[in-house]
Amino acid sequence: MFDLTGKKALVTGATGGIGGAIARGLHAAGAQVALSGTRQEALDALVAELPGSVALACNLSDPAEADALVGRAEEALGGLDILVANAGITKDGLLMRMKDEDFERVLDVNLGSYFRLARAASKGMMKRRLGRIIAITSVVGVTGNPGQANYAASKAGMIGFTKSIAQELASRGITANCIAPGFIVSPMTDALNEAQKEAITKSIPAARLGQPDDIAAAVVYLASDQASYVTGQTLHVNGGMAMI
């Protein structure tokens, strides 16, 4: 339904469960995709699966690497139309026990790298008068979650950041939106025990965890020409667990 033929996209955190699904979704819609992640082997495997895609190993916790990534993608693809800032980390812990470095590192990687990527991508997009900036945030950025003050702060920060740049860039044909997944099947949720999973499922009206493809579908929509009038929004994909 949504055709991204000829579009060039960069997906960070592409070797994760959600990132991989996003890369596959964009590729299936016709886009050429640059895949960024820290694990070279996993990147190579994904490139082999998605013809025409390129692997860009990058450690986004290093500001210089984050600054340079968009330029590398533009060079490899011959431009960049779609930025999907998906890379993120967690360092969970209750407030009283949270170390400075756990707070700062989560803010740096999740929010700081998004700032650097969006700043770099906006330059080329401004010139071309076209662009899609899509940030993968989280339901907890809106609802909060005990044990995740740092993570929730970074994800809420991404939402405020996105709303601001959406206003700055709207007149140039560039949209900026967030997608806020709820509980999605991933290595992160696999680590939960059965009792935890059952408790979570009870809180979701759809009575199941989401699939990475549910997020990929939302990305493909927001990346499409049909979504050109949607900007500054947060699209919640969470089976109804939070209705905001």
Next chain:
Amino acid sequence: MSDVFDRVKKIVIEHLDADADKVVENASFIDDLGADSLDTVELVMAFEEEFGVEIPDDAAEKIQTVGDAVKFISANAG
């Protein structure tokens, strides 16, 4: 000086889609040439790229006319 003016003029025409005869020394980007605040940022970035010069924010704020840009670049480039 005239070389700088010509290169500045070319960038302004390209970025703002402005009439060549309106791009004169005392023309204001915003008041005379139809630029908005984002355009002025883009122009400054284009000047930086073209002339290999860094234009700090406080200087950029003062560059409001074509002549301001030519003057700053002539004094600071190369």
